[in-house]
Amino acid sequence: MCDVPLKSYAALQKSFSSDIGGAATRQAIGELYTACLQFLSTAQREPLRSLIAGKEYFAFRVGEKLSRPVNAALFAGDARQWKSFAAALRDNALDAFKPEDLTRIIYSVAISFCCYIDLTKSRDQKTPGTFFEYLISHLFAWKLRVNPTTRIQVLNLDMDTTLPTDFIFNLGKDRPKFHLPIKTSTRERVIQVWAHQRVLDGVFGTGRFLGVPVILAETKTDAVKREVIEICLPEQWRIYQMHIAQLKRIYYLDVPATYVKLNDVFPPINVKSFGHFFFEADTLSA
């Protein structure tokens, strides 16, 4: 049974490579989620000591292995919720959901696979990161009705080269293009996100690409003390936003408490839970 999620993951990779935003990819995500929940139902839940006000965390345990922290209020652990979400995507009928509902469902799918890998592999950060890219870029492609690219041509006087990028969604002439970095966490590497936005602004003109990173969480567990903290750099974010480039939104599945406050400083940085994207995507360029 331990291998079922990996088989579902291989199926997801296949459908992702043929149609990122398509129904087959969504179906594969659902099957993988179900398989992960099945696996996690055999794991123990171990409470962690949360040092983050207002948030409770636990970890899954199998033998000696402990998963990354799971936000108790966000974790649904119920495949039926994903099914109704997937049906609503199919029918283009998300109005019955609130942003918080969507955030919880998507968080649960993402964290389930991450915990499955934590409990069955050693030091594997790459596979959870790639899965999270699949999940988020699928949802973006569904919403924006176009598949993304990860290279972009740069024509500049006597220069003609292609630049590798995060996911880029090109909605066509006179419409915004989206620059979508997808990370399970950022820490000090986050400056890359602003730097890539700066390159896009510089090469193609400011305002043509809306930078909207989507990040899973910034939590970290002290394995000995079983304490959960969030690693946040709000003052550095402000300096990056003022001096490198402007990101339009920063979406989180598990929004760090410290970053919520950046909505209230001036100039603000708009940090929101990812569920909001589905209701504001069409107006983000305004």
Next chain:
Amino acid sequence: MCDVPLKSYAALQKSFSSDIGGAATRQAIGELYTACLQFLSTAQREPLRSLIAGKEYFAFRVGEKLSRPVNAALFAGDARQWKSFAAALRDNALDAFKPEDLTRIIYSVAISFCCYIDLTKSRDQKTPGTFFEYLISHLFAWKLRVNPTTRIQVLNLDMDTTLPTDFIFNLGKDRPKFHLPIKTSTRERVIQVWAHQRVLDGVFGTGRFLGVPVILAETKTDAVKREVIEICLPEQWRIYQMHIAQLKRIYYLDVPATYVKLNDVFPPINVKSFGHFFFEADTLSA
């Protein structure tokens, strides 16, 4: 004997924390180098197949463990050369050396410790990286006659915060300040170097900080085929240099062939072997 370099390393950490550019730190580097050479003299040298034109590489082997690639033409493996270099630093008499001599000596010190760690630890990238910071920042501190800091205060209207930085050398009023990122290799993370330069330019004004990263090498070994390649992104560097910020020099100990050519494009990026720094540091702000 296997532990002798680690003890020398602990001594280096201690003297570094009290005086980065001081004679005690230089002495500790020399003792560590001697201990590493002693250790490496018991290791086998295994030739690697170099796919880089004009460069030969070998690796040290102890049992099953293989070190990172070592540039055969740059590796001196002779502690006496370091001793004459250290004596010249003490006497402020570098004129007897050519830039290439200095590059070779400093490369040999750096790569010896890296290989020692490769052969005695598992997956430890951090210790070689930290040692390389010690080595290069010591030499900068000697040359510039001031110790560096790694935080800088940002006062900006109603904002007062400190920004963590790479090594910063403040030569005082009306003189340049140096921004010194030190990396054993960069790959796709290199965009961070330009982004940090951009932040310094934005916060303090363009031209106040000279960005001069020092990098060990960009080599990578295919462990199965025993082939050495260099991972280089010259087109991306050009875009970063045009659209993020301007780096003054990019110094390498083992200069990648591909990056040498960036001296000849327009606008050029000045990529040089690190030995040149000692002879041009005083004129870099011109």
